[in-house]
Amino acid sequence: xxxxxTNREDDxxxxxxxxxxxxxxxxxxxVRGCMVIRPNGFSLWENMKGVLDSMFKKTGHExxxxxxxxxxxxLSKEAQHVEGFAKECAVITHSRLKSVEGGVEVDPExxxxxxxxxxxxxETIIWDAYRxxxxxxxxxxxxxxxxxxxxxxxxxxxxxxxTMEFLWQEGHTAHATEQEAVEETxxxxxxxxxxxxxxxxxxxxxxxxxxxxxxxGAVDTYCIESLMQDGKALQAGTSHFxxxxxxxxxxxxxxxxxxxxxxxxxxxxxxxxxxxxxxxMTHSDDNGLVLPPKLAPTQVVIIPIFKNDDQKSKALYYAxxxxxxxxxxxxxxxxxxxxxxxxxxxxxxHEAQGTPIRIAIGPRDIENGNIEVARRDTLEKKIIxxxxxxxxxxxxxxxxxxDLFEAAKKRQDDSTKHAETYEEFKVMIEDxxxxxxxxxxxxxxxxxxxxxxxxxxxxxxxxGDETPGTCMVTGKPSAKKVLFARSY
RNA sequence: CGGGGAGUGGCGCAGCCCGGUAGCGCAUUCGCUUUGGGAGCGAAGGGUCGCAGGUUCAAAUCCUGUCUCCCCGACCA
Numbered sequence: 001x002x003x004x005x006t007n008r009e010d011d012x013x014x015x016x017x018x019x020x021x022x023x024x025x026x027x028x029x030x031v032r033g034c035m036v037i038r039p040n041g042f043s044l045w046e047n048m049k050g051v052l053d054s055m056f057k058k059t060g061h062e063x064x065x066x067x068x069x070x071x072x073x074x075l076s077k078e079a080q081h082v083e084g085f086a087k088e089c090a091v092i093t094h095s096r097l098k099s100v101e102g103g104v105e106v107d108p109e110x111x112x113x114x115x116x117x118x119x120x121x122x123e124t125i126i127w128d129a130y131r132x133x134x135x136x137x138x139x140x141x142x143x144x145x146x147x148x149x150x151x152x153x154x155x156x157x158x159x160x161x162x163t164m165e166f167l168w169q170e171g172h173t174a175h176a177t178e179q180e181a182v183e184e185t186x187x188x189x190x191x192x193x194x195x196x197x198x199x200x201x202x203x204x205x206x207x208x209x210x211x212x213x214x215x216x217g218a219v220d221t222y223c224i225e226s227l228m229q230d231g232k233a234l235q236a237g238t239s240h241f242x243x244x245x246x247x248x249x250x251x252x253x254x255x256x257x258x259x260x261x262x263x264x265x266x267x268x269x270x271x272x273x274x275x276x277x278x279x280x281m282t283h284s285d286d287n288g289l290v291l292p293p294k295l296a297p298t299q300v301v302i303i304p305i306f307k308n309d310d311q312k313s314k315a316l317y318y319a320x321x322x323x324x325x326x327x328x329x330x331x332x333x334x335x336x337x338x339x340x341x342x343x344x345x346x347x348x349x350h351e352a353q354g355t356p357i358r359i360a361i362g363p364r365d366i367e368n369g370n371i372e373v374a375r376r377d378t379l380e381k382k383i384i385x386x387x388x389x390x391x392x393x394x395x396x397x398x399x400x401x402x403d404l405f406e407a408a409k410k411r412q413d414d415s416t417k418h419a420e421t422y423e424e425f426k427v428m429i430e431d432x433x434x435x436x437x438x439x440x441x442x443x444x445x446x447x448x449x450x451x452x453x454x455x456x457x458x459x460x461x462x463x464g465d466e467t468p469g470t471c472m473v474t475g476k477p478s479a480k481k482v483l484f485a486r487s488y
Numbered sequence: 489c490g491g492g493g494a495g496u497g498g499c500g501c502a503g504c505c506c507g508g509u510a511g512c513g514c515a516u517u518c519g520c521u522u523u524g525g526g527a528g529c530g531a532a533g534g535g536u537c538g539c540a541g542g543u544u545c546a547a548a549u550c551c552u553g554u555c556u557c558c559c560c561g562a563c564c565a
Binding site for chain 1: 489499500522523524525526527538555556557558559561562563564565
C-alpha cells in the first residue's frame with residue numbers, strides 16, 4: 001500500500017499536514033496564513049456549528065450579525081483590550097485601486113479619513129451598539145451570538161490551529177448583575193465542555209486562566225483545555241467574564257428597579273475552526289482522519305464489490321433497502337459505486353477521510369445474506385447478516401462515539417501527572433502531558449517556569465485536587481495545584 | 489519578525505553545482521484485461537520551471553528583489 005501519510009512518531013507536524021491533505025479538509029491559500037476550507041472540512045464545521053447553535057438557542061441566545069469593519073477609535077476605548085490586540089490588527093487605509101500600466105495600484109486619493117480595522121473580535125462594535133439598546137433593567141439580559149470570520153495578523157500559522165482569518169462564533173451578553181454574568185460565563189463554559197466531550201469525543205479540563213493568559217479586557221477567562229496525542233495542550237474554547245470593563249469603556253448604563261443608574265455586566269465566549277485541529281489531533285491515526293460519528297459528514301460508506309455490470313447491479317439492488325433503512329434511522333450513508341476505483345483504493349480513501357463505518361458488499365456476501373462491516377477507529381472487520389445490519393450499525397455508531405471518548409480520556413489520564421518538586425517537573429515536562437503542580441500565584445514564578453521549561457499554566461482547574469501545599473519553585477504557600485503543559 | 493529548508497504538468501520528485509529547445513513515478517483520457525486492501529498492458533493529453541527584474545546569442549539552471557509553504561525561536565485562540 002502506497003503510504004501517503006507520514007507516521008506520527010516520525011514527524012508529528014508533517015503527519016498533521018498530511019492528514020488534512022489526504023482527508024481533503026483544507027488547502028493553503030496564496031495569502032500567507034490563510035486557508036481554503038474544502039467541502040470535507042466545511043461540512044465538518046457545519047455539523048459542529050449546527051450542534052453548537054442549537055445548544056446556544058436552548059440556553060436562550062439569539063443570533064445577530066455585526067460588521068466586519070470597526071472604526072479604529074473603538075479599539076482604543078478599553079485599555080487592556082487595545083494592548084492585547086493592537087499588534088495583530090489588519091488596518092484598512094484606502095478605499096480603492098486605480099489601473100496603471102500592467103495592473104492596479106492603491107489610489108492615494110482614496111485614503112480613509114478614519115481608518116478601519118478588520119475585527120479581531122467584536123466586543124467594541126457590539127458594546128457600541130448595546131449602548132443604544134439598553135436603558136432599563138427591563139432591557140436586560142441581552143443574549144446574542146454571532147457566527148463570523150475574524151482576522152488576527154499572526155506571525156506563525158498552522159492550518160486550523162492558528163490561521164490569520166478563522167471562522168468562529170462569539171457570544172456577547174449583557175446583564176444587570178455581576179452574579180448573573182458570572183453564571184452565564186460558567187454556563188457557556190459548560191456548554192463547551194459538553195460539546196467537546198459528548199460530540200467531539202474530546203475530553204477536556206475546565207478551569208480559569210491566570211492573569212497572564214487572560215483575554216485582554218476580561219476580569220476572568222475560563223477555558224476548556226485538551227491534551228493532544230503528542231502531549232501538547234490545546235485551548236479549545238474560552239468563556240470570559242468581562243465585568244463592567246466594556247460597559248465603562250462604551251458608557252453602557254441602565255436604570256435599575258431601585259432607580260439607580262448602573263453599569264452593565266458582560267460576558268463573551270467563543271470557539272473557532274481551531275476545534276477541527278483539535279478533533280484531528282485527538283482521534284486520527286497513521287491511516288488518516290478518524291471522526292466521531294456524531295460529527296462525521298458521512299457516517300457510513302457502502303462499497304459494492306463487483307467484477308462486472310451484472311454483479312454491480314446485484315450489489316446495488318442488495319444495498320438499496322439497507323441504505324433506505326439506515327437513512328430512516330437518521331444515519332448519513334454514502335454509496336460509493338464509482339467503477340473507476342478498485343475496492344482497495346476506496347477503502348484507503350475513506351479511511352483517510354475518517355468515515356466511521358465502512359460496509360462492503362460483494363458476491364460472497366450477497367450469496368450468504370451478509371455484509372462486511374469495518375470500524376474506522378479500530379480497523380476491525382466483521383461479517384454480519386444483512387437483516388440485522390440496520391440495528392447493528394446504529395448501535396455501532398453509538399459504540400464508536402463512546403469508545404473514541406474513552407480512548408482519548410484514557411490517553412489524557414495516562415499522560416496526566418503530579419509533580420511535587422521543580423526538579424521532578426522539569427523531567428516530566430520533557431515527555432509532554434498535563435502536569436499538576438503547586439504554584440505561588442505570582443506572574444514572576446509563572447514566567448520563570450515558562451522560560452526554563454516552555455510550559456505554561458493552562459488553567460487553574462475548577463474541579464480536582466483542592467489540597468493546599470507549597471509552590472514547587474519558591475516554596476511559598478499554594479492554595480491548590482494548577483495545570484501545566486506545553487501548548488499549541 | 490529572526491535562523492534554517494523548500495517552490496519544476498493535479499500530486500510526489502529528478503534536472504540546477506558545470507546555462508544549450510524540460511524528464512520520471514502516480515493521477516487524468518481512450519482501448520482491452522481486471523475488481524474481497526491503493527490493478528496490468530498499450531496509446532494519448534497536460535508544464536509561463538512561484539512571481540518580477542537583470543546577465544547572456546541562449547536561463548529551470550547564474551545574479552537581485554519579492555511572494556508562499558515547512559521546521560526552530562520570540563508573540564498569540
